[in-house]
Amino acid sequence: GSTQATILALKALLAGMGGNAVTKAHPFTIKLNGKEVAQGKVDADNAELMQTFDLREHTRSGDNLVEIDMQGETSLMYQILGRHYQPW
Numbered sequence: 001g002s003t004q005a006t007i008l009a010l011k012a013l014l015a016g017m018g019g020n021a022v023t024k025a026h027p028f029t030i031k032l033n034g035k036e037v038a039q040g041k042v043d044a045d046n047a048e049l050m051q052t053f054d055l056r057e058h059t060r061s062g063d064n065l066v067e068i069d070m071q072g073e074t075s076l077m078y079q080i081l082g083r084h085y086q087p088w
Contacts, residue, residue, distance in 0.1 A: 011048065014048075020074070020075055021044075021047075022042055022043060022044055022047035022074065022076075023044060024043065024044075024072070025041050025042070025043040026041060026042045026043070026070055026071055026072045026074055026076075027039070027040070027041040027070075027071050028040055028041065028042070028068055028069060028070040028071065029068075029069045030053055030055070030066070030067070030068055030069075031065075031066070031067040031068075031069065032055050032058045032059065032064060032065070032066055032067075033058075033060065033064055033065050034065070035058070037053075037055055037058045038053045038055065040053070042074070042076060047076075066080055
């Protein structure tokens with residue numbers, strides 16, 4: 001009934017990947033279709049947390065180009081998720 005075991009298992013998997021620990025701040029910007037729409041940073045305090053950004057108000061119909069500009073060298077992972085609804 002707890003997510004603690006899941007979180008600890010995920011931490012163990014990430015530790016086993018051999019990535020470097022985050023020791024300093026790495027600011028980043030998110031661009032959508034060439035326009036800066038969000039900013040954030042990854043540092044020692046939040047490196048294990050998931051950050052989410054809702055870009056819905058900046059998207060357009062059709063293809064959209066998402067860019068993440070990270071300052072500094074990191075081995076961090078990211079995921080981009082898109083949703084689409086079409087009524088019957």
